[in-house]
Amino acid sequence: MIDVRELNFKYPDGRLALNGVSFHAEAGDRIGLIGPNGAGKTTLLLCLTGVLEPPANTIFVAGLDPANPTHRRVIPAHVGLVFQNCDDQIFSATVGEDVAFGPLNLGLNDTEVRQRVAEALATVNLTGFEDRVAFHLSEGEKRRVAIAGILAMRPDILLLDEPSSSLDPRGRRGLINLLKTLPGTQIIASHDLAMIRETCSRVILMDAGQVAAVGSIEMLRDKELLERHGLEI
Amino acid sequence: MAVESTSRPSWLARREGRCRLLAALPLLMALSLIRDWLPALTALGLALLVAILGKVHIRWRGLIFSMLPVALLLPWTVRHGEILFETSPLTLTEGGVMFVIVFMLKTLAILLLVSALLASAPLPAHVVAARRLGLPNLFAHLLTLTWRYVFVLREEWARLRLALRVRGFRNRMNRHGRQTIGHVLGSILVRGHARAERVGQAMRCRGFDGQYRELAASAVKTPDWAMVLAAVMIAGGLIGWDVIR
Numbered sequence: 001m002i003d004v005r006e007l008n009f010k011y012p013d014g015r016l017a018l019n020g021v022s023f024h025a026e027a028g029d030r031i032g033l034i035g036p037n038g039a040g041k042t043t044l045l046l047c048l049t050g051v052l053e054p055p056a057n058t059i060f061v062a063g064l065d066p067a068n069p070t071h072r073r074v075i076p077a078h079v080g081l082v083f084q085n086c087d088d089q090i091f092s093a094t095v096g097e098d099v100a101f102g103p104l105n106l107g108l109n110d111t112e113v114r115q116r117v118a119e120a121l122a123t124v125n126l127t128g129f130e131d132r133v134a135f136h137l138s139e140g141e142k143r144r145v146a147i148a149g150i151l152a153m154r155p156d157i158l159l160l161d162e163p164s165s166s167l168d169p170r171g172r173r174g175l176i177n178l179l180k181t182l183p184g185t186q187i188i189a190s191h192d193l194a195m196i197r198e199t200c201s202r203v204i205l206m207d208a209g210q211v212a213a214v215g216s217i218e219m220l221r222d223k224e225l226l227e228r229h230g231l232e233i
Numbered sequence: 234m235a236v237e238s239t240s241r242p243s244w245l246a247r248r249e250g251r252c253r254l255l256a257a258l259p260l261l262m263a264l265s266l267i268r269d270w271l272p273a274l275t276a277l278g279l280a281l282l283v284a285i286l287g288k289v290h291i292r293w294r295g296l297i298f299s300m301l302p303v304a305l306l307l308p309w310t311v312r313h314g315e316i317l318f319e320t321s322p323l324t325l326t327e328g329g330v331m332f333v334i335v336f337m338l339k340t341l342a343i344l345l346l347v348s349a350l351l352a353s354a355p356l357p358a359h360v361v362a363a364r365r366l367g368l369p370n371l372f373a374h375l376l377t378l379t380w381r382y383v384f385v386l387r388e389e390w391a392r393l394r395l396a397l398r399v400r401g402f403r404n405r406m407n408r409h410g411r412q413t414i415g416h417v418l419g420s421i422l423v424r425g426h427a428r429a430e431r432v433g434q435a436m437r438c439r440g441f442d443g444q445y446r447e448l449a450a451s452a453v454k455t456p457d458w459a460m461v462l463a464a465v466m467i468a469g470g471l472i473g474w475d476v477i478r
Contacts, residue, residue, distance in 0.1 A: 051434045076440035083438075087385050088431040091378060093357035100448055105440030110449045133355060135384050153439065 001027045001185050002048065002157065003060040009040075009047055017043040019209040025185060025202075027156070032196035032217070033189040035206035036230035041189040042084070044206070045159045048187075050075045062156050077106055080150030084162040086142035087135075095121070095137070095145050096130030102153040120152035124178060140171030147178070157185045164192045193220055193233045205229060245287040245353040250362030251450065252457035256464035257350045263468035264343050270331060272475040273338035279467060280342035280349075287349030296344075300337060307333040356380045365450055374445050382428070389424060393417050 002025040009018040018040045025031055033041050046052040047059060050066030057065065062078040064071040080102075083089045092098035099120055103113040121127050124144035129137075137145065143163065150158065163179070164172045172195065179186065179199045190196055196203065197220055205213040207229045213219060220226070220233055245253065264280075267273050284291065313328025350359070357377045364373040397413065404410050 046434065049438050051437055073440075073442070076438060081435075081438045083431065083435050085431070088428060089435040091381050091432055091436070093355050093377065093381060097357075097447070101436075101441075102439035104446035104448070105442070113448060135381070149439065 001025055001029070001062060002187075004044075004048075005058055007044075007047065007054055007058040009043055009052065009054055017209050018047070021206075021209070021211050023204055023211060023214060025187070027185055029185050029202060030200040031185075031187045032193075032200035032203045033187055033206065034191070034193060034196060034203060034231060035212070038208075039206040039229075040209040041206055042161055043209075045081055045161055045187070045189055048157075048159060049079050049081045051081075076102065076153060076155075078155055079157045079159065080153055080155035081159040082143075082146050082150055082161065082163060084165060086139070086146045089146045089149065090134045090142060092134060094130065095126065095132045095134055095148075098134055098145060099130075099148045099152050102149055106153060116152040116154070117148075120148040123151055123182075124148045125174075138171070139166050140168065140174060143167060143171065143175060144178070151182070155184065157187070158182060160186065160188045160190075162190055162192075163188060164190060164195050191231070193226070193231065196220065197233075205231075243286060243288040243353065245283070245349060248353070248460055249451055249453050249457040250354060250358055251365050252453060252461050253350060253353055254359065254362050254366060256461045257346060259465050259468035260346055261343060263471045264339050264346070266472055267339060267475045268335065269475050269478045270335050270338065271478065272471050273335050273342070275474075276471055277338045277342040277345075280345040283349045284345040287352045289345065289348045289352050291345070291348075296341075300340065303340075304333055304337055307336060361447060362450075370445055378432075382425075382432075385428070386421060386425060389421055390417075393420065 002023075004021055004023050007018050007021040008016070010016050021040070021044060033044070035041055043052065047054040047066065048061055050072040053072075054067055056067040059066050061075065064075055064078065066072055066075060090098050092101060096117055099117045100113050103116045108116070117130065118127070121129055124147055126141065126144055126148060129141075129145070134142070134145065147160075147163075160179075163175055167175060172192075176195055176198050179188070186199070188196060188200060197217055201217055203213075203215055203217055203219045204211060205219070205225070212229055213225060223233070226232055248256075260276075260280075264273075264276055267276060308325055308329040309323050311329035311332045312324055312326050313332070315327040316324060317327060317330065318325040357380060360368070360373050360376045360380075364370065394417075397417065402413060404414070
């Protein structure tokens, strides 16, 4: 489902953000991507979606190479990314329009788009929010709208960047419960190790653009390893 | 604001977006062309009716106060007809008084009509309607995004102001004050650019290829056409009446 081989990525300013990253994920895997700030988690997620262009033949998601322009155009139908800041993602005036944005770009007809919008909003418990003005929502609601916008595209792979940041405890609990029910492969980049423990089965620990460790969720019990990489549970 | 135009459910809000614009355009055009006070007064009455249909909340006191300076100054700028009052170098003429009356009636009517239009739907809905009537795609897109992110930038501005205040900053017109405000504005600009980058990334992640797509427009019903027809007839009637007088 996801195959990353010796991925290097350098930003235009010359900063090496990813250095020899390799990992593999099967369909249905729930992977927690953890690491300190600047570890390269967001860069990796952006490379997986093709927003940042990785070197050719270093990433394959759902059999597609994000370095290939033809493949890159169809990646949004397979891979969905929920951004850390919801205000970056929710740009339409109303919730309904925002959730419909992705399905419309997939070329679906109106009936199917409306059906997908209704289903996605129902999944995140926001039925009836279609006409609500997007910037009047709470942070928790915005987060759920952002997830609905991705779910409406029915991707095989769901990537979430710091999904629990800026959520209050109730919003965070709601999000965890929601993530547990969502189908497909998930990669969740977060500092919230307690949430990772509840929602994921595997963990990839990144530091300084490299994969420092890969293992089962039991890896989060290794206090020394976590502290060595600026994390704690 | 003197006229609050937050969108709320109303008879006007239920009309189709394109028809709302098509009805507003001839009325606004007619209002700008009227020169006589009686058609202008009638137009104001009609605009008031539209504002009531659109459930526009009018704060009369604020409205009158905001128009008062213009109403007091404008009559002295037109010299036409019988002199009513003269004190060097100011002259108040009958033409000047009539000019300001017509001007105020027209301004008020236009303000009420535009407010009723804006109150009938959120701004992006009007932009979508305008796009369906031929507004260029890029322009429509820019308008929608501007409307959305102006609120986010306003929040950032408020946060930065608060951050300055808790650190004891008081805005005074000295070098330090101007420098600080300059830094804050620069910071907002840089943040705005970074946000624009991220918004672009988020849009591409959802398959955006530069072509803005939207759900099909709702069907135009008989009351929508009737509204456009009535607006065209009223606009024509007002202009005709004005020409005859």
